[in-house]
Amino acid sequence: MDFTDVESLVPRIAALMREHDLAEIELEGDGLRVRLRREARVGHSDSQSLQVTRGGSDNTATDVSVVVVSAPVVGTFYRSAEPTATPFVEVGDRVRRGDVLCIIEAMKQMNDITSHYAGQVVAIQAENGEAVEFGAQLFAIKIDG
């Protein structure tokens, strides 16, 4: 597993956890320790938090936390409010708590999926117009602080 690219690391570890139904995982390599914990919260999007500890040149560790936003309902994933509109978020965008990340259409109802965290979008893991199931991973957000 490549530990140099945190952004691609998150979805891969998260997929691994889902596959083996793990609640928590800790991996170490390339001077990096990664701990990912899944919290299933009924009625809310299932979020996963990742703590990455990177051994810096001065040997002081920096903490990076990434959360995975997953689909709280089964439906069709849309990145924008209407087909011609610009997407709510792009990779690299900063989001605040409560910002709309995407829409999931279920039974003609448009469900706004909002961010529970302030931070930076580091990955978008579903395609516009794609059918997503409950629990599907949609976004990875690097949490501020």
Next chain:
Amino acid sequence: MFKTVLIANRGEIAVRIIAACRELGVRSVVAHSQSDIDALPVRLADRAICIGPAPSRLSYLSVPAVVSAAQVSGADAIHPGYGFLSESAELADTCVQTGLVFIGPPATVLRQLGDKVQARQVMREAGLSIIRGTETVNDIDTAVRVAAEIGYPIMVKATAGGGGRGMRVVENAAALAAALPIARREAETAFGDSRIYLETFIDQARHIEYQVLADSRGRVVHLGERDCSIQRRHQKMVEETPAVDVGGDASRRTGELVTAAVRAVGYVGAGTFEFLRDPQGRQYFMEANARVQVEHGISEMVTGVDVVKEQIRIAAGESLGWQQQDVAPRGHAIECRITAEHPKTLAPSPGAITVLTLPGGPGVRVDTAAEVGGMVSPFYDPLLAKVMAQGRDRHEAIARMRRALSMTSIKGVDTTIPLLQEILSHPNFLDGRVTTTFLDRLIADRA
């Protein structure tokens, strides 16, 4: 015929519906909860879609989740199986509004039969005898007054009830007054409807039911009667067809009356009409189950009619493939429900299945979704497998069932196999003298 059917259920009935879809050349999509992600039906279906977390309320009982899953997977129809949303008028309505087909009766019929007080009235008008009982009773004073008119013991039942849940028997006015608030609360929890009604409790009765199939063109057949008297707290454990003490003219007459009632209510699809048969041979309508039932398999064995395939065909607008004169039951069939419960205490026994050996051989059928490594989840029904045995006559069917159970081995969880074997060798069962209180008494006597 449909191209794709979404199955909004789990366990053995999901596998059973996948089997029917496959034989019909229909694509199957299983809607499942997060905890069933590794379950057999999820792997057997052409596609699986996770619709919510483990609690049924947020997955298998969620109309928006089920309908949304059908839409995103391109399904034409939803098969609800039994339990969960199988008799949900809300799901049936939503299907119509969203251009999907609900594989079951129309919403109006579901509402009519789902309201047990209304169903009793409709069936009485259609010519069936009903048990002496009341309308919905709202307060204790009224309940005590009307109870005195119909006579004790009395069965307190939920108006929106069914499937044996929320029922209790009381012997006198004091017990009734005590039971009523509890029954109302139970009904509210189980069905979201606290209405209660009362019925005379018929002791020493058998539970007899008729399997019916009706298409949208008014063709109706019944597949004869099943005897499901062996129940624990109104949950069936052993079923057989035909019933040991019915048959002949009485049975045919009831069959004809049921067929007429099916037409009268505009019923479409597979369903079951349940009766109590008293020691004098009188049959009283209890309730109609507007869905495929757990025990449909034994009727399939003796008649050769594939109930689930017919159900799907009917929903697709096709004519019933059978006429009453073509339905000629052969021999006798018995079903035993093996559940993950302790054979003596009947305490639920969730866990991982470590050993699973299932029986086969002449006249034996097993419907199951159990597998080694599979989990019996505390979230759902503890049914592990339905073992069915058919013979030339009842004697041979019983011998085959006992043989089949003796060749079954399930480890990792407790199972009811020892209790089922005890029932199958009980003199009252062998003589065909069991009533609906048989099993509860057998368990109570042992305790």
